[in-house]
Amino acid sequence: MVRRATIGDVATYAGVSTATVSRVLNGGAVAEPTAGRVREAVARLAYTPNALTRSIFAGHSSTIGVVIRDLTSPFYLDLIRGIDEVAAANDSLVLFTNTFRQVDREVAQVRAMDEQRVRGLIMTTGETADSRTRRMAESGAPCVVVARTVPDPPPGVHSVSLDNVAAGRLMATHLTGHGRTSVGVVTAGRRPSQLERTAGLRQALAELGLPLPEEAVTVAESETEVGDAVGSLLAWARSRDRPLDAVVCTTGRLTVAVHSALTGRGVAIPDDVAFLTMDDFAWAPALGISVIAQPSYQMGRRAAELVVERPDEPVTLILAPTLVARASCGEGPGAVPPGQREHGGG
Amino acid sequence: MVRRATIGDVATYAGVSTATVSRVLNGGAVAEPTAGRVREAVARLAYTPNALTRSIFAGHSSTIGVVIRDLTSPFYLDLIRGIDEVAAANDSLVLFTNTFRQVDREVAQVRAMDEQRVRGLIMTTGETADSRTRRMAESGAPCVVVARTVPDPPPGVHSVSLDNVAAGRLMATHLTGHGRTSVGVVTAGRRPSQLERTAGLRQALAELGLPLPEEAVTVAESETEVGDAVGSLLAWARSRDRPLDAVVCTTGRLTVAVHSALTGRGVAIPDDVAFLTMDDFAWAPALGISVIAQPSYQMGRRAAELVVERPDEPVTLILAPTLVARASCGEGPGAVPPGQREHGGG
DNA sequence: CTGAAAGCGCTAACAG
DNA sequence: CTGTTAGCGCTTTCAG
Numbered sequence: 001m002v003r004r005a006t007i008g009d010v011a012t013y014a015g016v017s018t019a020t021v022s023r024v025l026n027g028g029a030v031a032e033p034t035a036g037r038v039r040e041a042v043a044r045l046a047y048t049p050n051a052l053t054r055s056i057f058a059g060h061s062s063t064i065g066v067v068i069r070d071l072t073s074p075f076y077l078d079l080i081r082g083i084d085e086v087a088a089a090n091d092s093l094v095l096f097t098n099t100f101r102q103v104d105r106e107v108a109q110v111r112a113m114d115e116q117r118v119r120g121l122i123m124t125t126g127e128t129a130d131s132r133t134r135r136m137a138e139s140g141a142p143c144v145v146v147a148r149t150v151p152d153p154p155p156g157v158h159s160v161s162l163d164n165v166a167a168g169r170l171m172a173t174h175l176t177g178h179g180r181t182s183v184g185v186v187t188a189g190r191r192p193s194q195l196e197r198t199a200g201l202r203q204a205l206a207e208l209g210l211p212l213p214e215e216a217v218t219v220a221e222s223e224t225e226v227g228d229a230v231g232s233l234l235a236w237a238r239s240r241d242r243p244l245d246a247v248v249c250t251t252g253r254l255t256v257a258v259h260s261a262l263t264g265r266g267v268a269i270p271d272d273v274a275f276l277t278m279d280d281f282a283w284a285p286a287l288g289i290s291v292i293a294q295p296s297y298q299m300g301r302r303a304a305e306l307v308v309e310r311p312d313e314p315v316t317l318i319l320a321p322t323l324v325a326r327a328s329c330g331e332g333p334g335a336v337p338p339g340q341r342e343h344g345g346g
Numbered sequence: 347m348v349r350r351a352t353i354g355d356v357a358t359y360a361g362v363s364t365a366t367v368s369r370v371l372n373g374g375a376v377a378e379p380t381a382g383r384v385r386e387a388v389a390r391l392a393y394t395p396n397a398l399t400r401s402i403f404a405g406h407s408s409t410i411g412v413v414i415r416d417l418t419s420p421f422y423l424d425l426i427r428g429i430d431e432v433a434a435a436n437d438s439l440v441l442f443t444n445t446f447r448q449v450d451r452e453v454a455q456v457r458a459m460d461e462q463r464v465r466g467l468i469m470t471t472g473e474t475a476d477s478r479t480r481r482m483a484e485s486g487a488p489c490v491v492v493a494r495t496v497p498d499p500p501p502g503v504h505s506v507s508l509d510n511v512a513a514g515r516l517m518a519t520h521l522t523g524h525g526r527t528s529v530g531v532v533t534a535g536r537r538p539s540q541l542e543r544t545a546g547l548r549q550a551l552a553e554l555g556l557p558l559p560e561e562a563v564t565v566a567e568s569e570t571e572v573g574d575a576v577g578s579l580l581a582w583a584r585s586r587d588r589p590l591d592a593v594v595c596t597t598g599r600l601t602v603a604v605h606s607a608l609t610g611r612g613v614a615i616p617d618d619v620a621f622l623t624m625d626d627f628a629w630a631p632a633l634g635i636s637v638i639a640q641p642s643y644q645m646g647r648r649a650a651e652l653v654v655e656r657p658d659e660p661v662t663l664i665l666a667p668t669l670v671a672r673a674s675c676g677e678g679p680g681a682v683p684p685g686q687r688e689h690g691g692g
Numbered sequence: 693c694t695g696a697a698a699g700c701g702c703t704a705a706c707a708g
Numbered sequence: 709c710t711g712t713t714a715g716c717g718c719t720t721t722c723a724g
Contacts, residue, residue, distance in 0.1 A: 002484040004405075006701055017711045022703060031709055046481055051461035052398045052407060053701040056716045059350075061398060063441070063462070071423055080417065084444050088451065093458050095409070096442040098430050105434065112439050115397040116409070135392055138348040260632045283629045286606045352717055363695045368719055377693060399717040402700045 005045035014041035025049060055117065060141060064307055065118035066096045067109055069125040073253045074281040075296050076124070079146065082300020083122060090308050092119060099125060114141075120307030122146060133157060142310050144303040147193060153314035158306045160299050160317040164193050167292045167321040168200020171248050171276050174290070174323055176208055178330040180246035180274050183210075184233040185217040186226065186258050187250040197250040197278070215240075226257035227264075234265065244273055246329070252279025252291075259289070274329035288327030295319050351391035360387035371395060401463060406487060410653055411464035412442045413455055415471040419599045420627040421642050422470070425492065428646020429468060436654050438465060445471060460487075466653030468492060479503060488656050490649040493539055499660035504652045506645050506663040510539050513638045513667040514546020517594050517622050520636070520669055522554055524676040526592035526620050529556075530579040531563040532572065532604050533596040543596040543624070561586075572603035573610075580611065590619055592675070598625025598637075605635070620675035634673030641665050 011018045014037045023030050024038040041047070055061040064087050068076055080096070087094050095118060099106040106125055110132055113121055120142040121133065130150075133143040137156025145159040153159065175183060183205065187194045202212040215236050218229035230247070237244040249258040255277045262269060269275045280293040302317055353371075357364045360383045369376050370384040387393070401407040410433050414422055426442070433440050441464060445452040452471055456478055459467055466488040467479065476496075479489040483502025491505040499505065521529060529551065533540045548558040561582050564575035576593070583590040595604040601623045608615060615621045626639040648663055 001486045002481075004485045007703095008701075018702075019704085019712080020710060023710085026703085029709065034709080048457070048460050050402075050463055050701055051458075052401050052463055053716090054703080055398050056396075056402075056701085056718090057703055059716090061462075071426065077417055081444065081446075088443075093441060093443055093455070093462065095439060097434075097439055098427065100427075108434075109439070111394070112397075114394050116407075116439065117396055117398055135348075139350045140347045256628045256632060263632070282602045283633075286602060286609070287629075353719095354717075364718075365696080365720080366694060369694085372719085375693065380694080396717055399700090400719080402702090402717090403719055405700090 004050075005047040007047070007049070009045055010038065010041045010047050013045060014038045060117045060119050062091055063093045063095045063116065063118050064304060065113035065116065065121045065123075066094055067106065067113065067121070067123035067125060068096070068098050069106075070101055070253065071098045073251075073279070075147075075252055075279050075294060078296035079124075079300040079303075082297040082302075083304040084300075086301050086304035086308065090304075092308075117141070120144065120310075122303045122307065124148075140310075142307050144306045146299060146303050149192075149316055149318070150314075153316065155312065155314060156310070158303075158311070158315040158317070160303045160306070160319070162193070162294045162299075163318045163320050164196035165200035165203070167278065167294075168197040168202070168250075169204040170200075170292055170321055170323050171197075172201050172204035172208070174325065174329060175246045175248070175274055175276060176205070176210065178270075178274060180329070181210055182237065182242055182244050183212060183216060183246045183248060184237060184244045185212070185248045185250065186220055186229050186233070186254060187217060188254060189219050189221050194250050201248065220254060220257070223254060223257040226254055227261050230258060230261035230265070234267075246274040246276070249275075249277040252277065252281065255279070255281065255289070259287075269328050270330045276329055280324055284324070285326065290326045290328045291324050292321045293324050294321060350396075351393040353393070353395070355391055356384065356387045356393050359391060360384045406463045406465050408437055409439050409441045409462065409464050410650060411459035411462065411467045411469075412440055413452065413459065413467070413469035413471060414442065414444050415452075416447055416599065417444045419597075419625070421493075421598055421625050421640060424642035425470075425646040425649075428643040428648075429650045430646075432647050432650035432654065436650075438654075463487070466490065466656075468649045468653065470494075486656075488653050490652045492645060492649050495538075495662055495664070496660075499662065501658065501660060502656070504649075504657070504661040504663070506649045506652070506665070508539070508640045508645075509664045509666050510542035511546035511549070513624065513640075514543040514548070514596075515550040516546075516638055516667055516669050517543075518547050518550030518554070520671065520675060521592045521594070521620055521622060522551070522556070524616075524620060526675070527556055528583065528588055528590050529558060529562060529592045529594060530583060530590045531558070531594045531596065532566055532575050532579070532600060533563060534600060535565050535567050540596050547594065566600060566603070569600060569603040572600055573607050576604060576607035576611070580613075592620040592622065595621075595623040598623065598627065601625070601627065601635075605633075615674050616676040622675055626670055630670070631672065636672045636674045637670050638667045639670050640667055 007018045007021050011021045021038050024035050066083060084094050097109045099109060114132060114136055118141055122144045124146045134154050137143050142156045147161050149161050150157055150159045185198060187198055198217060205212050218233050220226045220229040249255055267273050276290050278292050280291045284291055306315055353364045353367050357367045367384050370381050412429060430440050443455045445455060460478060460482055464487055468490045470492045480500050483489050488502045493507050495507050496503055496505045531544055533544055544563060551558050564579050566572040566575040595601055613619050622636050624638050626637050630637055652661055
């Protein structure tokens with residue numbers, strides 16, 4: 001195993017001191033003939049500076065940590081793209097992990113990020129790690145929570161999230177705009193984002209004189225539970241003698257499952273039931289599925305910018321959702337404001 | 347900004363030397379009462395060891411670098427999952443970047459990984475970085491190239507890829523097994539994987555007495571070019587008076603685009619034309635699209651294992667593709683060996 | 693079992 | 709402009 005060249009090796013080879021080499025590398029004042037010899041030596045020895053040692057002095061690495069709960073969701077790809085782009089523009093890399101929705105991994109990974117002295121942390125999770133993130137923030141590594149707002153954030157802890165209530169309201173106006181009055185909901189559970197979307201939907205529906213009964217909201221934690229959830233939704237609607245004419249899914253993660261459960265039970269979309277879900281995805285235009293899109297790429301950019309710019313005061317960014325109307329809620333403009341039609345999808 | 351506690355602070359607080367603290371942290375021999383005081387101090391000061399400094403001694407960090415060309419492809423999610431899982435089991439994090447198919451970013455990012463002294467590098471790209479990766483491998487950081495085989499690999503450079511010729515052959519037997527004899531191909535260009543898949547397809551077709559003319563293979567580098575590619579394919583087949591009865595797509599990245607181009611031109615799948623593509627994806631079961639699946643999760647695991655286990659000799663792993671037959675090539679078993687039907691999808 | 697001291701690869705004063 | 713020196717936070721001999 002070949003030992004790597006160090007700055008000392010380069011210095012010896014070039015016949016200068018390590019300080020001079022360091023200056024050449026970092027843009028200090030060095031006479032041209034000397035600098036030339038150093039560059040020559042760097043090339044000859046294939047010297048690659050050690051970023052780890054370097055960051056000892058900076059106090060932190062040039063890396064941005066990202067903790068994702070569930071890479072599977074289409075939302076995250078664009079989020080990561082946004083982060084990565086800002087990181088690249090600021091000479092940072094992205095140190096990235098996936099918790100697979102397991103709390104113990106989440107804790108371990110945030111800790112690992114801390115140990116790596118990341119320049120800042122972006123996470124789509126982290127209810128469990130608030131004390132550590134607060135400490136990280138205090139010592140100069142900003143933490144940005146994505147897709148959850150942090151109540152009463154300490155300095156250095158920011159959040160970037162969707163206006164989930166608005167998302168729910170958008171669903172309500174779009175559906176009612178297409179004459180739908182009997183809505184069923186499949187939601188993923190007790191996370192605040194899920195609750196808020198349902199609340200927004202319920203709120204806007206109520207304002208139109210259309211209450212959303214508890215039984216019209218079913219919970220499916222994972223794809224495997226979706227079949228039952230949809231089944232019971234349909235059964236309940238039949239039993240009360242007022243069939244569903246719309247089904248809403250409050251998480252992009254379950255879109256495929258809910259759509260399949262519906263069509264698998266012979267439900268025609270949009271003729272029998274309108275279908276509206278969260279998060280745009282590559283197949284949505286082809287399938288004609290209307291969605292409430294999150295500006296996930298922008299969210300990623302914003303989150304990374306907060307890490308880079310380290311504002312003094314905690315920032316809470318709440319971005320607006322947009323409706324992408326396609327065919328799954330029926331034809332016609334409905335309540336869609338002009339200019340919000342079909343953005344090109346995925 | 348609060349200064350972080352160092353090992354020295356802990357030592358002072360506990361009334362011991364830094365060496366003793368280090369021993370407690372790394373499992374050296376320390377008397378219990380002393381160790382207790384140290385642990386107490388660690389907790390009190392919320393001490394988190396600096397992994398960067400630590401890795402100076404190890405010579406490398408505990409991080410595995412991953413360079414992805416294009417996160418958009420469904421293939422990569424499972425790949426990353428596999429890598430991440432093995433990494434987690436070996437106390438490693440994953441340092442990850444996306445090149446967005448830009449060569450200059452790729453070079454910069456591999457360099458950055460090198461500077462970060464990653465424990466090993468996994469990349470789905472890297473034609474341009476062979477000299478650096480060879481040096482990295484020599485100095486103890488194995489490099490694993492995924493989805494490309496490295497000709498004549500030096501020690502420490504491994505590869506994990508798909509048997510692309512077999513993938514092409516699988517396509518041929520499946521299509522002909524369903525009575526299709528006039529195949530058109532949309533492929534992404536000149537990367538070896540693309541070429542090999544087409545070659546395998548052509549080979550197996552030829553063995554059945556069905557030549558695949560050059561005109562039957564169209565190239566689309568990106569989604570925007572797919573419309574034209576499919577259009578010219580269809581036009582050519584019409585002009586020679588022998589309409590296409592099957593269209594194959596050799597990259598998962600273009601599946602949506604090819605499928606949409608086909609259906610958008612009024613082509614019925616599978617009645618007019620059978621459709622077969624690469625890489626399984628979440629919507630495939632619902633859409634009834636047959637695919638040739640790569641064992642991407644396994645590929646990720648294998649790649650990470652090579653990084654962790656650092657075999658002396660270069661390893662070239664070539665994994666077999668599997669056919670997931672659904673409805674898009676017509677009903678019936680065709681040439682599908684028993685037990686390879688419907689694996690449950692993406 | 694524990695501490696003092698040296699050193700990892702690099703940067704940052706401070707002289708010259 | 710350049711070299712010397714100290715030191716970043718940690719591990720690791722080597723004595724005791």
